[in-house]
Amino acid sequence: MSSSAASSTSPSSPAGVIDVLVVDDDAAILSSLSRALRLEGYDPRLAAGGLAALEAVKQQPPALVILDVGMPDVDGVAVTRRLRADGFDMPICILSARDEITDRVAGLEAGADDYVVKPFALEELLARMSALLRRAGHTADSASEVLQVADLRLDPARREVSRDGVEIELTRREFELLHTLMTHADRVLSRAQLLELVWGYDFAADGNVVDVFVGYLRRKTEEGGxxxxxxxxxGVGFMLAER
Known part of the structure; x- marks a missing residue:
């Protein structure tokens, strides 16, 4: 497989089959993951580098991206950052041999939804994929109750947020964070709790991922004074409440 181009792709996935883009410059890993995902009922497409991944997403956005970090042309963190900057909102799961907290935080801050350290068990990756897809709405069990605190309203089914009737545009991660805070309105949630509930991590991050996204939400929800x-x-965390 060429290291500079994506593999050929079908124009669309079969009905009910979830389209997953797998990105890695290691042909053996691409082949192995492709076989495993097909056996699990997914429809994998393959890209053998960062540039190929960007082009593949533009041609046909997948439901999920599995993305290696260490690629020679454009690394996985840069690919993630560019996809988010271009408005692509599908879940991104980074694969990396780097296990330092700072590396994980860098991936999350770039816009990744999960970070799996190599070597990993296939069962773990499949479970994380399932969780990401579920949170992104690819299963029918997501909560659909409309939430409201003061004049802030969130509709999970429509993925809409408004304040005093004025619509607020949020990224998917911002939406998930706000949904979590509103679901637990009037309760303090620690950074560790938010990291686990929204990002799916249970490690104690020494970065400021949660604080950064809280800042994004504050700017958007407080616009206009x-x-x-x-x-x-x-010293504890954050709480959404009317005061």
């Missing part, structure tokens, strides 16, 4: 609803409990 609206009162603050997301409050900081110093």
């Amino acid at each position: 609206r009162p603050r609803l997301i409050h900081t409990k110093r």
